[in-house]
Amino acid sequence: MGHLTATPALDAGQDRTMILNMGPQHPSTHGVLRLVLEIDGETVVRIMPDIGYLHTGIEKTCEAKFYQQVVPLTDRIDYLCPLTNNLCYVLAVEKLLGLEIPPKAQWLRVLLNELTRINSHLVWLGTHAMDIGALTVFLYCFREREDILRLFEAVSGQRMMTSYFRIGGVALEPPLDFFDRVRDFANRFPAKVDEYENLLTGNPIWKMRTKGVARITAEDAIALGASGPTLRGSGVDIDLRRDMPYSGYENFKFNVPVATEGDVFARYICRVQELRESNKIVQQALDGMPQGPIKADAPKVVLPDREKMKTQMEALIYHFKIITEGFSVPAGEVYQAVESPRGEMGYYVVSDGTAKPYRVHMRSACLANLQLLPKMCEGRLIADVVAAIGSIDIVLGEIDR
Amino acid sequence: MPLAPAITDLEKLKDHPAITRLRGWNPAAVTDAKFDRDEISIYVERSAIREACALLRDDPNCPFNYLSDVTCVDWYPSEPRFEVVYHLLSIPQKERVRLKVRLSGDDPALESVTSVWPSANFFEREVYDLFGVRFAGHPYLRRIQMPENWEGHPLRKDYPVEGYR
Numbered sequence: 223m224g225h226l227t228a229t230p231a232l233d234a235g236q237d238r239t240m241i242l243n244m245g246p247q248h249p250s251t252h253g254v255l256r257l258v259l260e261i262d263g264e265t266v267v268r269i270m271p272d273i274g275y276l277h278t279g280i281e282k283t284c285e286a287k288f289y290q291q292v293v294p295l296t297d298r299i300d301y302l303c304p305l306t307n308n309l310c311y312v313l314a315v316e317k318l319l320g321l322e323i324p325p326k327a328q329w330l331r332v333l334l335n336e337l338t339r340i341n342s343h344l345v346w347l348g349t350h351a352m353d354i355g356a357l358t359v360f361l362y363c364f365r366e367r368e369d370i371l372r373l374f375e376a377v378s379g380q381r382m383m384t385s386y387f388r389i390g391g392v393a394l395e396p397p398l399d400f401f402d403r404v405r406d407f408a409n410r411f412p413a414k415v416d417e418y419e420n421l422l423t424g425n426p427i428w429k430m431r432t433k434g435v436a437r438i439t440a441e442d443a444i445a446l447g448a449s450g451p452t453l454r455g456s457g458v459d460i461d462l463r464r465d466m467p468y469s470g471y472e473n474f475k476f477n478v479p480v481a482t483e484g485d486v487f488a489r490y491i492c493r494v495q496e497l498r499e500s501n502k503i504v505q506q507a508l509d510g511m512p513q514g515p516i517k518a519d520a521p522k523v524v525l526p527d528r529e530k531m532k533t534q535m536e537a538l539i540y541h542f543k544i545i546t547e548g549f550s551v552p553a554g555e556v557y558q559a560v561e562s563p564r565g566e567m568g569y570y571v572v573s574d575g576t577a578k579p580y581r582v583h584m585r586s587a588c589l590a591n592l593q594l595l596p597k598m599c600e601g602r603l604i605a606d607v608v609a610a611i612g613s614i615d616i617v618l619g620e621i622d623r
Numbered sequence: 624m625p626l627a628p629a630i631t632d633l634e635k636l637k638d639h640p641a642i643t644r645l646r647g648w649n650p651a652a653v654t655d656a657k658f659d660r661d662e663i664s665i666y667v668e669r670s671a672i673r674e675a676c677a678l679l680r681d682d683p684n685c686p687f688n689y690l691s692d693v694t695c696v697d698w699y700p701s702e703p704r705f706e707v708v709y710h711l712l713s714i715p716q717k718e719r720v721r722l723k724v725r726l727s728g729d730d731p732a733l734e735s736v737t738s739v740w741p742s743a744n745f746f747e748r749e750v751y752d753l754f755g756v757r758f759a760g761h762p763y764l765r766r767i768q769m770p771e772n773w774e775g776h777p778l779r780k781d782y783p784v785e786g787y788r
Contacts (some may be wrong), residue, residue, distance in 0.1 A: 274768040281753075282777055286784045317660055320626035438719065444689055444714065447742025458714065465717045552626060554659050557710050557721065564705065572696055585692040585710070589745055622768060 226278075230399060238262050242604075243350035250353045250608045253618030257607070264603050269596040273589075276622035283581035288548030289315055290389055292582060297383040300620040302342040305334050305374075306562040308387040313468055314558035314569040315389045318551050321520055325512040326372075327391040328470035333507035334377070334386065335405065335469075335560075336500040340411070341370045342563035343493050343500075344457065350490070351422060354431050359421050366414050369407050376400055390524035391517030401508055408504045415497050432487040436598035436610035439484060444497045446597060447590035450565025452614050455489035457482035462561040469560075473510070474503050486613040493615070523549050546602070548577030557585075564588055564615050583621055588616045629659035630735045639663055640685050648678055654725075665723040670697045672709075672724050673734040673760075679711060679720070680739055687711035687720055690736070693746035699780040704728030705756055709736070726756065735761040753778035 236517035245256040260268040280299060284292045296311045297304035309331055348363035371381040377396045378386035384520060386393050422428045438448070443456040453460065461478040463471045479495030481488035519526045525544055526537035543549075553575040559568040565587030572581040591614045598610045636642055637657045642665060645653050652675055655666035667675050679687040691710040698704055703725040711720045724733055735758035736743045748767040749760045755776035758764055766773065775782055 274766075274770070277768040279777060281786055282782075306701070320660075424714070445741050447740065447746075460714050460717075466719075475735060554629065555662075555664070556660055557662060557692075566691060566712075568692055568710065569709070570692065570694060581696045583694040585694075589749075590742055592744055593742055 224610075239267050243461075244270075244607070250518075250612060252349060252445060252616055254343050254610070255592075255616065255618055259604065259607070261604060264605075266599050266602055266607060267606060269599055269607070271592055271595055273592070274616070276618045278623065281582055281584065284579055286578065288577050289551060289579060290544070290548065292579065293387065294383065294385045295608050296557070296584075298619065299586075299623055300562070300564075300567075300617045302617055303338045303563050304344055304384050305331075305338040305386060306342075306560060307470060308385060309335055310558055310560045310562070310567050310569045312387045312389050313560070314571040315551065315557045315579075316518075317376050317558060317580060318554055318555045318571060319389070319520075319523060320552075321390055321518050323391060323469075323518055323522065324515045325470065326514045327516045327518075329473075329507050329511050330392050330396065330516065331387060331469050332471060332474065333504055333511075334374075336503045337370050337373060337404070338501045339563045340497055340504075341367055341374075341588045343497050344370075344613045346493065346563070346612075347418060347497075347555075350615070351428075353608050353612045354428065355424070356428060357425070359418060362414070362417055362421070366407075366411065369413065373400070373407065375403060376403065388517070388524065390520055391515070395516060401511065404504065405508050407500055408508065411501050412498060415494065415501075419494060422490070429487065431605075431609055432490060432613075433483075433485060435486045435606050436599050436602065436613060437485045437592055441485070442597055443594065446593045448565070448594055449587050449590060450561065450563070451479075451492040451592060452565060452591050452594065454478065454480045455492045455613075456484035462559055462566060466559070468558070474506050476500075478505050486609050491615045523567055533616070550575060550577050551579075559585065562587055564617065564620070565591060584620075586620045586623065588614075588618075588621045592616055592621060626660065629657055631655075631657050635757060636663070640682070641679055641687065644678060644682055645675055648674075662719065662721060664723055665727065666723050669726065669733050670725050672707075672722070673736050673739060675722065676709065676711075676736045676739045679722075685713050685716045685718060687713045687718070689714050690740040690742050690746075691719070693736075693743055693750060696779070697778065697780045701729070702727060705731050705754065707733060707750065707756060724757055731755060732757040732759060734759050735764075737761055752772045752776070755779065764770060 239260050239262045241260050242259040245251040246254040254274040258270040296307040299307050344363040344367045348360035375381045378384040440456045440458050443453050459480045466515035476499045479492045481491050522538045530537040551573040553573050555572040557570045559566050568585030570583040574580040599607045633656045652668050652671040657664045689711045689712040694708050696706045705726040707724045709722040750756050752766040752768050
C-alpha cells in the first residue's frame with residue numbers, strides 16, 4: 223500500500239468547524255425551535271437559537287378584543303398550561319379593576335393550577351426522558367395525564383383549551399362528582415410518581431446522561447433571566463407562589479424543592495419533587511374548599527347567572543351590555559406574575575380606560591430560559607444539547623406568542 | 624377592595640429605596656414616579672437608563688438583581704410616543720420595581736442594558752422587532768419574531784391589526 227499517498231491532515235484552524243442546522247422540524251426541539259450549531263466533530267462550539275416560527279401576534283390581537291374576549295387567547299399561548307395563563311391574565315385585570323374574588327373561586331383556581339402544573343410536568347417528564355432514550359416513561363406519564371385531561375374536561379368542557387377562569391371568578395360550578403374524582407386522582411398519584419422515579423432516578427444510564435451535563439451557576443442563571451425549576455435547579459430559592467403569593471396561595475403549605483448542582487439532573491429532581499408538592503396542594507385545596515359564590519359581586523363585570531337573566535330585567539341588561547360593549551377598566555397598568563410550570567409567567571396589562579386593553583404583554587418564562595442554552599451547551603457534545611433542551615422545558619407557543 | 628388613588632407626586636414617593644438610590648446618584652435621572660395599585664413606576668431619563676439599572680442591580684440594601692422583562696408601549700399619536708418598560712425583581716427582598724423611559728417617535732433609540740443583564744438580549748430584540756425601538760450597544764439587534772425581510776413593526780398602533788394586504 224506504499225504507493226497511496228496519505229490523506230492530507232487538516233490543519234487545525236477556522237475550517238475545522240461546520241454549521242449544523244437542528245430544527246425547526248426536529249422531534250427533540252419540542253416544537254419549532256431552530257438551533258444553528260457550530261460544531262467541531264461532536265463538540266458544540268457555538269449555538270444560536272432561532273425562534274419566531276410560531277409567532278401568531280397574540281399580543282396584537284388582544285388589543286382588538288374586549289377584556290373578557292382575551293381569556294381564550296391566553297389558552298393558546300402555552301398549550302400545556304392554559305389555566306396558568308388564564309389565571310395570570312384574569313388576576314392582572316382584576317387588579318386593574320380592584321375586584322375582590324370570593325374564596326371558593328380562589329381555591330378552585332389554585333386547585334386547577336396545581337393540576338395544570340402536574341399535567342405540564344408529566345408531558346415534560348415523558349418527552350424529556352424519551353429524548354434521552356427512556357421510552358417507557360412517556361407511556362406512564364401520559365396515562366396519568368389522560369386522567370387530568372378528563373378532569374379538565376369535566377370541569378370546563380374542554381381537555382386542553384379550557385378558558386375556565388373568568389374576570390371576577392370562574393365560569394361554572396364544577397360538576398357534582400368533580401371533587402371526588404380529583405381526590406381519587408390525588409390519592410393515587412404519589413404512587414405513580416414513585417413509578418417514574420423507579421424508572422429514572424436511580425437508573426445508571428439516566429444518571430450518566432444527566433449528571434454534570436449542561437451545568438449552569440446561580441449567577442449565570444440570574445443574569446440570563448432563568449426562572450422556575452431552571453433557576454431553582456441552580457440553587458436559587460425563589461418561588462412566586464410562596465414569596466409573592468397570589469390567588470390565596472398564602473393559605474397553603476408546601477415545600478419548594480431546590481437543588482444546587484445546576485445540571486440536567488438537578489432540574490429533573492426539582493420538577494419531580496414539584497409533582498409531589500403540587501399533589502399536596504391539591505389535597506389541601508380539596509380539604510379546605512370553602513363554600514360560597516364562585517363569582518365576584520360585580521354585575522357590571524361578571525356575567526349574570528342564566529336563571530337571573532330569565533327572571534330579572536336588570537340582569538338581562540347587564541348581560542347585553544357586557545357582551546355587546548364590554549366593560550371599561552380604569553386607566554392604569556399592572557404587572558402580574560405567577561409561577562407557571564416553566565417559571566415566571568408575567569402579564570403586563572395597560573388600560574386606557576376603555577373596554578379593550580391598550581396593551582397586553584406576556585412575559586414568557588421560556589423565552590428567557592432559552593437564553594441559557596448557549597451557556598449550558600457550548601463546549602459539550604451534540605447529544606447533551608438534546609438533554610439540555612429537555613431540561614429547560616420549553617414550549618415554543620409561549621416563546622413566539 | 625376599592626382602588627386607592629394613584630400617587631403621582633415625586634416628592635411623596637422620594638422615600639422609596641429605589642428612588643432614593645437613583646436620586647442620590649443623579650437627581651436629574653428620575654423625571655417622574657407613580658405609585659398605583661401597589662406597584663411603583665419610576666420614569667428614568669433616557670440617557671441614564673443603563674447606569675440606573677446597574678445602580679439598582681448593585682444596591683447593597685435591596686439589590687434588584689433580576690430583570691424580569693423589557694417591553695414597550697406605543698402611545699401613538701401622542702408624544703413622547705414610546706414608553707420602554709423594564710420590570711425589575713429583587714430576589715433577596717422579593718420586591719418589584721418598574722422603570723420607564725419615554726422616547727419620541729422621531730428617534731426611538733436608547734442604550735441597551737445587555738451589559739447589565741445578558742437576559743435583556745432577547746427582550747430588547749423583541750422590542751426592536753415589534754416596535755422599531757433601537758438599542759445602542761446591543762450585541763445582535765436583529766428581528767427575532769418576524770421574518771428578516773418584514774416591513775414595519777407590527778405592535779405599533781399605526782400598524783393595522785389585520786396587517787397590510
